[in-house]
Each structure stands twice: as structure tokens, then as C-alpha cells.
Amino acid sequence: LKWKDPEKVLGHVCGVQIGDKFKYRVQLKMIGLHCQDQCGIDYANFNGLNLAISIVDSHRYSNDSGSSDKLVYSGHGGHVGPKFNGGDKLKPEDQKLEKGNLALKNSMDRKTQVRVIKKVVGYDKDDMFVYDGLYVVDDYAEKKTAEGIIVFKFYLNRIPGQPSLQSMLKW
Amino acid sequence: LKWKDPEKVLGHVCGVQIGDKFKYRVQLKMIGLHCQDQCGIDYANFNGLNLAISIVDSHRYSNDSGSSDKLVYSGHGGHVGPKFNGGDKLKPEDQKLEKGNLALKNSMDRKTQVRVIKKVVGYDKDDMFVYDGLYVVDDYAEKKTAEGIIVFKFYLNRIPGQPSLQSMLKW
């Protein structure tokens, strides 16, 4: 269920608070938080431009985030990341600035909000997807891995004024 | 939900008739017809011996069945079959007589019943999983593909006396 008006799609989802937890990706889809079954980057076409709507950080790629209000999110594609289906049997390839990667770049250009869902490992003996709130893509870079493969890195910053994930999670 | 007694596990499932249709694999699991999410061969350990319980023919491997009461079912493993996840990017390898393949062989030796579910393509504009009834594994062979890869073929025959799938499906 998607609309062409960014104002009705981007940003928070009605009824979902920061810290809300979900066990399955399909639940994120059902409530409209992240409308992709497996893909980490959801996006839609708004008046001819693809903008990112939400991303899920499941730690399948190497997203070395520093502080809690910064997030480094890897682009998708290229069979990058050690936990991919097919594992290390698939040869890594250059990632391309297309699909979700391009949408994230467009979101950077337009400074639009992106919802972030993080997979929290070992919460209450289980892994959970947790809504972390809204971020903005401030920068991106083409990195080269040790094998010489191009991988995109998107640098997101959490929009200030939101309650911290820690406080909402109540560990 | 599995028991150690083959008589309570093998054979028909209470309430499920030949020709019953299901859209999703998970439905087969919920009613106990085939308790695997993705794997085509379900089996369990009965007094130390793994026996096949049910198989799903989704046509991902090349199962060239002849008549309607015969079924040639390919073993699993080895990244065989053109419709595999990862597609043709994964190198095919020899299949091994283990897991589901071994269970099917054991079922052959013991002449135990195996439930068969077939994916029917284009039924009522949709693909459906249809319960086809009970078969027995009569033979198996190690085949070599054109690339020299070992693939198992299990030759199953439908147990006589069951209503035909055609008659129960009411095309």
C-alpha cells in the first residue's frame, strides 16, 4: 500500500513507536513499516524519483556503526557480506548505484527522512527487529573491499529530538 | 509434531484428502502434511533409522515423471536444478546419499509409504500444492549429468486403490 505523496509515506508510521519490537520481517511489512520481505532497502517512486522509505539493518552486511545516532549502512547487491544465501560460494561483484542504492542517494540529495529498523540480537533470548526512528542520509561513498570490489556505504544520522532507542527498549 | 511410531506418522494425514489444494508450503506444514519449510524431503528417525515421510515436487529439479502413477524424484543437494536460489552461479556438485536422499533409500528398503505433494502450475490462475496420495519408493539410481555430476533419481510408484488425482481435482 503506497501513495505517490511523499508526505504520506515517508516518516513515522501511525501507531508505531520507537522501540517497538517485531519477531518477523513479514510483520514489518504488515504494519507498513518496511514493505519488503527480504530486501533491506524499501523505496518508491515519487513523481519520477525513487526515494528510500525504510531500511533494515540485519547485520548481514558489515555495517560498522559508531555511536547510537550514527549508522553506516552498506548498499545491496554484489553478493557482498559473509552471511549471504549461498554463503561464500558466490563470487562478489561490484555493487551498482541502482535500485535501493540509488534510492538512498536520492534521499540524500533531497534530505528526506528514512525509517530505520535494527535487528537486535539476543533480546529476551530471541532476535527482534526494533524500530529505531528516523534518519537522514548525510553522505555516501564508494568503498573498495580488500578483494577490489566496489561497495557503497551510506552514512546516516539520526534526526535529533527523538527518544533514544535505549530508553524506549527498557533493557 | 512427530512421534517415534511410524504407524502414527507415515501414511495419510487425518482430514486431508487426495486433491486437497494449498497455496503455501507453510500450510502443508501447519496441517502436518509436509513439515519442512523449503526442503522437498521430510523425514524422521524411527528407532534409529531415518525414513522419508513426505516429498514435495515443485519442479525445481528435473523430475521427468511419465504416467500419473509413476514419479521420478531427484535427490537434493549439489546445487542441481536450474531454478535454484543463486541460479546458475553456484557450481553443481555431486549429490550425496545423506539426509533426505538416504531417508528415501531407507524407505525403499523398508517399503514404507511416502506422501507425495505436487505443485500444480496454473491452477485457477495460480500455483497450488496438491496432495497426490501415497507412493512407495521402488528403486533409485545414481545418474550422471552432462557435466559429470552425480544426481540421485528415486523411482516411486503410486499405491494402487487410491482415487486418481485427476478425478479428485475436478479440472
Place this chain on the structure above:
DNA sequence: TAGACGTAGA
């Protein structure tokens, strides 16, 4: 048709 930061069982 191919790709995707899934998911459960062995």
C-alpha cells in the same frame, strides 16, 4: 526472470 540484510530444521 532474477535478486533479496528471510527462516526453520538438520
Place this chain on the structure above:
DNA sequence: TCTACGTCTA
């Protein structure tokens, strides 16, 4: 940890 005859979107 790895596999597996899935399943949806683009």
C-alpha cells in the same frame, strides 16, 4: 553453521 523443490518485488 549450513542448507533448503520458498516467496515476494522490481
